Amino acid sequence: MTRTIQRAEVKNKDTARPFRRQMSSRMFGFLMALPSILALAALIAYPLGHLVYNSFFRVSRFSPNVAPRFVGLQNYVDVLQDRYVVAACGNTLLFVIASVSLAFIIGLAIALLLYQPLHGRILIRALLLSPLMIAPVVAGLQWRWLFTDQYGVINAILEHLNLPGPLWLADPRFAMISIIIVGTWTSFPFVMLVLVSGLAGVPEEMIEAATVDGAGYWQRLRYILLPLLRPTILVILLIRMMDAFRVFDTIYVLTQGGPGVSTETISTYAYRLAFSNLDFGSAGAMSIMGVLLVTLLSVLLIRLLGEREEMQL
């Protein structure tokens, strides 16, 4: 196709350039990236170092004059053996997978619904961004009120419709569903907006050409749109996954990790370790292990969806 030929031509031109120019291509990239990398390194070096360093120490909580003891990997071992940590990891995985998938499906569906021209499209899109605009703390409190037994609004409405209203926050099974709902509600606007922007970049002729060739809606979606959007989708999923891992405000306000430990996540549990148990070392160890877990998942995701170079057509 024309594209590959064009690229080959240009590539030849590139190698024909003098050696000096080629070096500066990489140098250019380096210099463009430098300010942000330096800034980030400066900002994060001390806190991160502090975190990692302290995860190897145990603070003597109630003897303020005693210096923290070096305990090597003991904090990590303790965390791995803590049965609540297993529950927290399980809940976190469940929450992340469920809310990211749901947010993705809903966001994609809406982006597709808004793809073709529609009256009032811009207004609708702006309105659908509103869950993002509400601070998670406020959203959490609001949803708690909606979900409460006896005077919660949702069950009141369901009662009107003669449908049974579950104990959203009091039933251990439904508590997880409740936080997944709230997690999805706060995160699908992001998916939607990024996909809308991504779809906007899809060249019209490709779609038209495919239609002329006889491709139906689903085929166009599956063989043209989605593959074109792959890099965008990958980034969306990665960012959503990381954010879902880090969710704290909404869960803390809705259930504080309860009932029992049915909604305890890595974030809420690390928080508990730090401020209930005053065990900053273990909290640090847990956070670091959480990061490793997320990294693992991200690598998996990148393997599944990533690509080594631009797609060929």
Added chain:
Amino acid sequence: MKQSLLVQAGRYAALVIILILTLFPILWIMLTAFKGPQEISAVPPIFFIRQPTLANFSDAFGFNIHVALGNSVIVASVTTALSMILSVPAAYAFARYPFPGSQVLLTAVLMVRMIPGIALIIPFFRLMNRLNLLNTHSALIITYLSFQIPFAIWLMESFFRALPRELEEAAMMDGCSRFGAFWSIICPLAAVGLATTAIFCAIASWNEFLYAVTLTRTSVSQTGPVAISAGVTSYQIFWGRMAASATIYVLPVLMFNLLLQRFIVQGITIGAVKG
């Protein structure tokens, strides 16, 4: 591409349902802002207000929501501006001009964003304490930058990568410098992505709570989420005041969003023309 009336109607129906489900909690907050205390805690809940009141709003101002709003504006705008200025060139570099170690750096940048916020609260507090920056806007701006920059880099990188290379090649063959090509050709085309990223950066700073409550002490630097949370006390939850504060607080973001939506529309039109 024209669609049958049925399909169009179907699309509208689906969107309306989604709109209702999405907006319901928010509308409920706004409704609550106009209710008196009796109607707020009514069991069963009241949908149609009998005695609307503005008392909650004057309460909110009495508790200085406008001061918190001012702080949030400062923090959000500076953070967004700085993160865009720093991250966009970097994202472009990662997308188009990789250099040795750039893949590793990109992954490292992403890993920074994976750290749970609560893990770094105490180190950041100690750092800001040493720098004497506690209870200032700078403390928040600096901390927010640390997780906005990775986000902005990653998001913009994907937008840049989605643009076809030929454009820069063509511009440079015409004598444009690399930076010139970036500035005058790519950026306008990536306006959609830039606006999107800016919106998200601004909203993230606007709504952040944990660092805001930890690194600030008084109304000099306390942002909106902290001021709004003051409605939750150990005795009762002042829903009226909180709802009013939250409603007031949402307005600037809404306006910023609508403002940037124009860019997204423009970007889409430019894209169509280019296509």
Added chain:
Amino acid sequence: MNRIIQNVRIAFAVFIMMAGCLGIVQAAAQTGETIAVAVQAGAPEVVIYQELSKAWEEQTGNRIEWVEIPQQNMHDKLVIEFSSRSGAIDATAISEPWLVEFAASGYLDALDDRISDEDRADFGFNLLTKLSYDGKLYAIPHYMFAPVLYYRTDLFEQYGLRKPTMEEPLTKEEFLAAAQAMTNGDVFGTIVEANRNVPPVHHMIEYIYREGGQIIDENRQPRVNEPPAVKGLQFMVDLVRKYKVAPPGALGFDHVDNHTLFSQGKLGMAINWPYAYSIISDPKQSTVSDKFAIALPFKAVKTTSIVGGYSLGLVSSSRKKDVAWDWIKFITSTEQLYNLRKRNFAPPVRRSELEMLQADPTLSQAQREALEVMLKAVENGTPVPSLPEWNQVSDRLSIALQEAVSGQKSPQEALDAAQEDIEKILSR
């Protein structure tokens, strides 16, 4: 695009300059010392403090900077500030469960040398012992309370139930019978709070104390799985699951839901803190403002509640301790406490304050009776175990409470598991 970036840059520069100027102006306008006091954001008494303290500010020429912290984050933020010894906070409000923890961690200064003997004698109900750790006093109380039983006088009359009196509170059997009588489709006899937070744990401990059980004994040994404790928890669980006289959403409820439901007429009885009195008796917020009364909680083996409260402490890392102490003395003086009480109805903490309240002609009869009950409840009250690790222990008990109320475990099993974990916590 260029224009925008340019504008942003200019705006940025302007902001920075303005912020700088503001800082200089603020610094210049100071005379006397400024102390920072940490309080709970939005709490009604804070507004009152701020007004009352103006008199002190004028008298002494000092200024107070109010560090208002949202309640949910107060403990944690104070831990961060104090453990970093930032010195930015001079005096702080303390919720009683945290007191021993803070004292043991060295965050507070001992006050024995500062408080006068007559002041010491004036604080009643052994409050000062409750605020001591290791033999030293660490905080001055300004707000003390113990839960009481709120009940619907109209429903009690309707169902012919005996109203409790000061000498004869309801027995456990009477309590249950009343709850069962009053539960119809619309109203529940009572409510059980069991969400994952501190207040519900206090309620569970009260049920245990009433059976004569204890949580931790004098030798730091946990006793949570002994028969009285199990009996107490079992009764709580039964109220929700077996007798169904409490709303099923117990696992999501805390005291706010408690007073909301009661003031909307959905509960026949509720055990809650005295703060709820002003809310429930306010016709603007409550539909039952003229149909309720308070009494001592029911009596199983005995009648008791947890005595809790808020007090003021002197931060050890403060650099202005004398000024801060001067303020604490002022705001906890008889006169100021009396002013506080008048505007925020609650039991007094000083004997002299009580005398002033009793002599006050503007107090209504209902209020006087309520005051009597509240005072008796405080007198009968039992404090939470005095442990530095209390936060962690109560968190573990919260899990046990939730497991039992949700039916995941029987009370015995839940408390057995808790006993094990608490032993580990206390031996670390």
